Every structure is written in structure tokens, then in C-alpha cells.
Amino acid sequence: MIIYDDIPTLDLVAHELHELFGIRDVRSVDLLRGGYLCKNFIIETHADRFFLKQYRHKLSQVVSQIKFAESFFASQGAPVLLPMSDGYGRSAFLMGQNWYSLFPFHNAQTKNLSELGSREVRLLGEQLAQLHRAGAGISDQIQPLLLWDKNRFDLEVVEIERALNRQPRLNRIEQMIKQMLEKKKRFVSNQDSCRGRTLPYDTLLHGDFGYQNVFFSEDGERIESIFDFEKTARGPRAYELARSLFVNCFEDGWEQKNIDLAVEFLTAYYKQYPLSLEEFQLGVCLYLTNLAHQTWVEGKVLLKKSLDYLDLLETHARRIDHLTDDIDALSVTIFQRATRTETATSLP
Structure with a gap:
């Protein structure tokens, strides 16, 4: 059972990504299966695809520590998949009641x-x-x-x-x-x-x-x-x-x-x-x-x-x-x- 109340609408995603990232023409928002503690989406535009992560944590304090860990380990040479920065230089943003990060789409697959x-x-x-x-x-x-x-x-x-x-x-x-x-x-x-x-x-x-x-x-x-x-x-x-x-x-x-x-x-x-x-x-x-x-x-x-x-x-x-x-x-x-x-x- 998926709680659909936390799934953002296409119109909301299109508006926020345009305003924060300058991304135009969002055509679809598809929920990925898996992700037991968060929700993950594939965003498609006319020319690109992106990966959108919705965090289960509602508090900015917790999300900021997640972002700190990503950037810290990346700075130490770890191959961390880093989120994109919005127009304010942030790696996370609030949309509706949830915090999100936008990532470039990665074609690689995890191992079974x-x-x-x-x-x-x-x-x-x-x-x-x-x-x-x-x-x-x-x-x-x-x-x-x-x-x-x-x-x-x-x-x-x-x-x-x-x-x-x-x-x-x-x-x-x-x-x-x-x-x-x-x-x-x-x-x-x-x-x-x-x-x-x-x-x-x-x-x-x-x-x-x-x-x-x-x-x-x-x-x-x-x-x-x-x-x-x-x-x-x-x-x-x-x-x-x-x-x-x-x-x-x-x-x-x-x-x-x-x-x-x-x-x-x-x-x-x-x-x-x-x-x-x-x-x-x-x-x-x-x-x-x-x-x-x-x-x-x-x-x-x-x-x-x-x-x-x-x-x-x-x-x-x-x-x-x-x-x-x-x-x-x-x-x-x-x-x-x-x-x-x-x-x-x-x-x-």
C-alpha cells in the first residue's frame, strides 16, 4: 500500500523545477518501486531525465545532515552521487510538505x-x-x-x-x-x-x-x-x-x-x-x-x-x-x- 498523499502532482513538480532549476517542459513524474523509507521518482522532460528523491524526514535539520554527509564524503574522494544545486545553491528543497533532492539520471544498475x-x-x-x-x-x-x-x-x-x-x-x-x-x-x-x-x-x-x-x-x-x-x-x-x-x-x-x-x-x-x-x-x-x-x-x-x-x-x-x-x-x-x-x- 503506497500512501499517495505524498506523491507530488505533475503540475507542482513542473512549477518547482522550473522555478528552482530552470527546467522546462516536465512531461511525466513516475514513482519507482522500492525505496522503503523514502519515495523515488523518474522525471522526464522533452530532452532529459532526472531522478527525484523525496525524503521521509520532514525536518530540515535531519535533511541538512544527509546533505552534509554526501558532500563531506565526496570531498574526501568517495564516489558519491551528488544532487544538483538549485538556483539558490542548495542541494535540497521543500515541495509541499516534503524535502526533495534532484539528481542527474544514472543509467547504471545496482547488482542483484x-x-x-x-x-x-x-x-x-x-x-x-x-x-x-x-x-x-x-x-x-x-x-x-x-x-x-x-x-x-x-x-x-x-x-x-x-x-x-x-x-x-x-x-x-x-x-x-x-x-x-x-x-x-x-x-x-x-x-x-x-x-x-x-x-x-x-x-x-x-x-x-x-x-x-x-x-x-x-x-x-x-x-x-x-x-x-x-x-x-x-x-x-x-x-x-x-x-x-x-x-x-x-x-x-x-x-x-x-x-x-x-x-x-x-x-x-x-x-x-x-x-x-x-x-x-x-x-x-x-x-x-x-x-x-x-x-x-x-x-x-x-x-x-x-x-x-x-x-x-x-x-x-x-x-x-x-x-x-x-x-x-x-x-x-x-x-x-x-x-x-x-x-x-x-x-x-
């Missing part, structure tokens, strides 16, 4: 999960390390990452359970949601917030670094563009390293091939920006605890009746299935193989 191999995950690991090195020691003015909120989790779980209890008989999706909630509640109740340990919030994070948010070059030898900084924040790099490793390497399963990809990813990252086993393990713990506290996907499907989130719900369920696994042992295995590989390749 099935297309990710050793080469791609190595490139992703290297690029993430380079972002983290550039973002180290970033100013406290950047909003800190909110890893989880136990009170919010408790509030939302009750509403989802009430919705499930109103059903006379649960279908497959509702059964899946019920099972996920039970696993999350057990994990959250037994978890002592990573044994009270934490990490410095000292790095500017991309926030959602993964194969879905980069363009690879046509020959697959490099990352051509990075985009979608909507979740940018100041936080622990080991958290984003763990999150990106699981998203890029374990999205479709937890088999040996997935572990091998994770080793490739971490080897590439470690070569650029080393960290300790303890830091890596804590990053994994922070990521899994964050994951266990998330209920927004279940809420979209069950409470909002949105079929657009079913694929994401299935992926989320696969991750939650492994919350009770011995993740510490898996983390040690991946880290030791990755660092052993790096040590071996460094020897004469």
Missing part, C-alpha cells in the same frame, strides 16, 4: 543479490573501510545513531500482538510475524545490552551501506557511485561494519558460501582499516540487538496492510531465525579467517 560474488563483496568491504577512515573523528554536531529503544519496542509489540489476536485464524504471513515477535521478545528479555559494553560514537556512518545503494562499473571492477545517505549518523564503525557484512553476505542464507563471502568482505575491510576481534564482536552484538528491537517491518505489513514490504519481511525473518545462534563463535571464525588471510598475504 544473486550477482554478488567475491569480487563485489571485496569492493564493498574496501569502500566501507575508506568511508570509515574518512569519517573518523567527525564533529559532535552530527546526530548520534539510535541503536535501540526498549520502551518503544515494548509499546509497539503490544499493538502488533493485539492485531494478531484479533484474527480468527492466522495466515502464513501472520504466523511468521508471530514467531518473529516471540524470538525477538526472548532475545530482548535475555539480552543485557551486550554485557554493558559500548563503543565510541566517533565515526560518520553511511547508515545503509550495501549492494542496493551502490552502482558498480560496467566491467564490475570498481564501485562507480554511492548513494542513499538517509540513515547517516555518528556512531561506532564496528556496528556499521557488522550490519553491512550481514546485509551483503547473509541476505539469502547462512550456508558455507555465505561465510566465505563474509570472510572476503572483512578481509578487504581489515586491509584498509584494521580493528580488534573484541571490537568486531561488539559491533556484531550491537547490530543483532538493534535488529531484535526493530518492529517497523511487521507494523507496515500487519498494521498498515502494505504488500510492498512482504519481500523485506521475508528477509527480516531469515535474519531473526539466527538470533539465537552462537554468533560469537561465527564472528570469531570469520575474523580469524579474514585476518589470517590478510597476514598471510602481507608476508614476503
Whole structure:
């Protein structure tokens, strides 16, 4: 279910793009599927095409930090896909009730999960390390990452359970949601917030670094563009390293091939920006605890009746299935193989 109230009319888009960018003859505004936390549109004129991003955040303060992250990483040499500037020199503008950015249209395609191999995950690991090195020691003015909120989790779980209890008989999706909630509640109740340990919030994070948010070059030898900084924040790099490793390497399963990809990813990252086993393990713990506290996907499907989130719900369920696994042992295995590989390749 798409909330069409937030889709701008053709007349509004044509007026604003003409006034702010001098763009004439806007002929169509087409909503792209995907983009779970924002809306994306293709704008067509008589001669050109553009990419229009609508941000979910209504506050200019949050949008300005997204724009800061884009420009900062670009200034450090990262291949960031930068928005166009309007007639006032801004990279974002208000249209109706939402903030937007306009980007030049990019013909490249993102990789599908099935297309990710050793080469791609190595490139992703290297690029993430380079972002983290550039973002180290970033100013406290950047909003800190909110890893989880136990009170919010408790509030939302009750509403989802009430919705499930109103059903006379649960279908497959509702059964899946019920099972996920039970696993999350057990994990959250037994978890002592990573044994009270934490990490410095000292790095500017991309926030959602993964194969879905980069363009690879046509020959697959490099990352051509990075985009979608909507979740940018100041936080622990080991958290984003763990999150990106699981998203890029374990999205479709937890088999040996997935572990091998994770080793490739971490080897590439470690070569650029080393960290300790303890830091890596804590990053994994922070990521899994964050994951266990998330209920927004279940809420979209069950409470909002949105079929657009079913694929994401299935992926989320696969991750939650492994919350009770011995993740510490898996983390040690991946880290030791990755660092052993790096040590071996460094020897004469």
C-alpha cells in the first residue's frame, strides 16, 4: 500500500523545477518501486531525465545532515552521487510538505543479490573501510545513531500482538510475524545490552551501506557511485561494519558460501582499516540487538496492510531465525579467517 498523499502532482513538480532549476517542459513524474523509507521518482522532460528523491524526514535539520554527509564524503574522494544545486545553491528543497533532492539520471544498475560474488563483496568491504577512515573523528554536531529503544519496542509489540489476536485464524504471513515477535521478545528479555559494553560514537556512518545503494562499473571492477545517505549518523564503525557484512553476505542464507563471502568482505575491510576481534564482536552484538528491537517491518505489513514490504519481511525473518545462534563463535571464525588471510598475504 503506497500512501499517495505524498506523491507530488505533475503540475507542482513542473512549477518547482522550473522555478528552482530552470527546467522546462516536465512531461511525466513516475514513482519507482522500492525505496522503503523514502519515495523515488523518474522525471522526464522533452530532452532529459532526472531522478527525484523525496525524503521521509520532514525536518530540515535531519535533511541538512544527509546533505552534509554526501558532500563531506565526496570531498574526501568517495564516489558519491551528488544532487544538483538549485538556483539558490542548495542541494535540497521543500515541495509541499516534503524535502526533495534532484539528481542527474544514472543509467547504471545496482547488482542483484544473486550477482554478488567475491569480487563485489571485496569492493564493498574496501569502500566501507575508506568511508570509515574518512569519517573518523567527525564533529559532535552530527546526530548520534539510535541503536535501540526498549520502551518503544515494548509499546509497539503490544499493538502488533493485539492485531494478531484479533484474527480468527492466522495466515502464513501472520504466523511468521508471530514467531518473529516471540524470538525477538526472548532475545530482548535475555539480552543485557551486550554485557554493558559500548563503543565510541566517533565515526560518520553511511547508515545503509550495501549492494542496493551502490552502482558498480560496467566491467564490475570498481564501485562507480554511492548513494542513499538517509540513515547517516555518528556512531561506532564496528556496528556499521557488522550490519553491512550481514546485509551483503547473509541476505539469502547462512550456508558455507555465505561465510566465505563474509570472510572476503572483512578481509578487504581489515586491509584498509584494521580493528580488534573484541571490537568486531561488539559491533556484531550491537547490530543483532538493534535488529531484535526493530518492529517497523511487521507494523507496515500487519498494521498498515502494505504488500510492498512482504519481500523485506521475508528477509527480516531469515535474519531473526539466527538470533539465537552462537554468533560469537561465527564472528570469531570469520575474523580469524579474514585476518589470517590478510597476514598471510602481507608476508614476503
